[in-house]
Amino acid sequence: MKNLWKIFKAGLIFENPLLVLMIGICSSLAVTSNVSNGLGMGLAMTFVLLFSEIFISAFRKVIPNGARLPIFIIIIAAFTTIVDLVMKAYFPALSKSMGVFIPLIVVNCIIMGRVEAFSSKQKVLPSIFDALGMGLGYTWVLIVISAVRELLGNGTFAGIQVMPASYTPILFFILPPGGFLIFGLLMAANNGIKSALKKREARQAKQLPDMREAKENA
Amino acid sequence: MKSSVKLGLILAIFAATACASLAIVYQITKPAIEAQEGQALASSLKELFPEAESHEDITSAVTSTDPSVTIQNAFLVKSALAPLGVAIKATGASYKGPATLLVGVRLDRSITGVRVLDLSDTPGLGGNASNATYYVNKENKITFPGQFTGKYITDKFEVKSDVIPITAATVTSKALTKIVKTASASAGAWLESMALGGAAPSATSGASVKEGQ
Known part of the structure; x- marks a missing residue:
């Protein structure tokens, strides 16, 4: 159980696909001009990632090594098309604003990377946790980037006006350079969190033998 | 030779299964997608021509x-x-x-x-x-x-x-x-x-x- 939690946590912070592995960045910068897009894209991506990992992990013994990449792509493409159709049917506004980026999930390197590196070698349960960790890791980064960009660049949050009317939106944040800037700052923040967590772990690891020693002495 | 035929066959099975499942999803979502499109069109026509029937x-x-x-x-x-x-x-x-x-x-x-x-x-x-x-x-x-x-x-x-x-x-x-x-x-x-x-x-x-x- 602890191991599964570790796998899940890795995707969120230590191996965050966007901030640490730095894959799948193109879509993350393109759709994050408002919060609902960021959230929708993140969830769509998590869905595709989850089901692709489950399927590929379940069939990993039947998938021949020589034809694994085309088979991965077929499975990923099938789930992406399902998401695309479902969104068109039930969330038309969202599907319209994300445009071409939903079909492009097929070629998102995060999915291909996780499927190849993780679920094609692991059992189903760890794969589920890996997919959830990676997917939610992707989603939270998208939400944070899009929240900052929408708030500063448009004065709204998820389409609702929050900034006072006197606030002049800073266009820069909606435009691609603003996306890059916030992305870079987030990367730095994540590195800070990472090293703080590592330090804490190291300290705890040091304290444990000390305590044992103290007990033995007593 | 034999192994490449086998690879192709397995690939074909995966592709066929994926196609079949997509066909099912498509059939289920099709009426909803058409209804959405029709509704969007009707409401935008109504905006342009309020008297439109x-x-x-x-x-x-x-x-x-x-x-x-x-x-x-x-x-x-x-x-x-x-x-x-x-x-x-x-x-x-x-x-x-x-x-x-x-x-x-x-x-x-x-x-x-x-x-x-x-x-x-x-x-x-x-x-x-x-x-x-x-x-x-x-x-x-x-x-x-x-x-x-x-x-x-x-x-x-x-x-x-x-x-x-x-x-x-x-x-x-x-x-x-x-x-x-x-x-x-x-x-x-x-x-x-x-x-x-x-x-x-x-x-x-x-x-x-x-x-x-």
Whole structure:
């Protein structure tokens, strides 16, 4: 159980696909001009990632090594098309604003990377946790980037006006350079969190033998 | 040789399964997608022609007067009693990719309204064309597409002359104006060919009679 939690946590912070592995960045910068897009894209991506990992992990013994990449792509493409159709049917506004980026999930390197590196070698349960960790890791980064960009660049949050009317939106944040800037700052923040967590772990690891020693002495 | 046949076979099985499952999802979502599209169309036609009751697809009969603007769909909008006008969904190139507008033209050759259906231009600049609170005429609260309402299809449609551009988005302003001009001219041409409605601007009324014969 602890191991599964570790796998899940890795995707969120230590191996965050966007901030640490730095894959799948193109879509993350393109759709994050408002919060609902960021959230929708993140969830769509998590869905595709989850089901692709489950399927590929379940069939990993039947998938021949020589034809694994085309088979991965077929499975990923099938789930992406399902998401695309479902969104068109039930969330038309969202599907319209994300445009071409939903079909492009097929070629998102995060999915291909996780499927190849993780679920094609692991059992189903760890794969589920890996997919959830990676997917939610992707989603939270998208939400944070899009929240900052929408708030500063448009004065709204998820389409609702929050900034006072006197606030002049800073266009820069909606435009691609603003996306890059916030992305870079987030990367730095994540590195800070990472090293703080590592330090804490190291300290705890040091304290444990000390305590044992103290007990033995007593 | 044998192993490559086996690989192909396994690949084919995966592909066939994926196809089958997609076919099922497609069948399930198809009515919902069509309903969504139909509803979106009906409500936008209703916005252009509040009296609209029904519409008839005339896409195949309307041809674009400018090859750089494509006419996606065209509808003859009718009230319970008589035809009201033509609505045209037209696509043309704008600053950051294609833009799609819906243009309504009354029988008297005036524009009832323009709706921006699809525009991917820079938010805050060209994207303001689809922003309902961005006014090109601040005193009268007229939006960029809103300013076309009431214009006649024989007007000039020239940015900075009879069309107010969006600040810092000349390319978008010109591109959208061109789409409106082409769509309304195409609608006018179709109305002429069907000899529908008396053309209000005097210059065109004679032509309509001639073409009618």
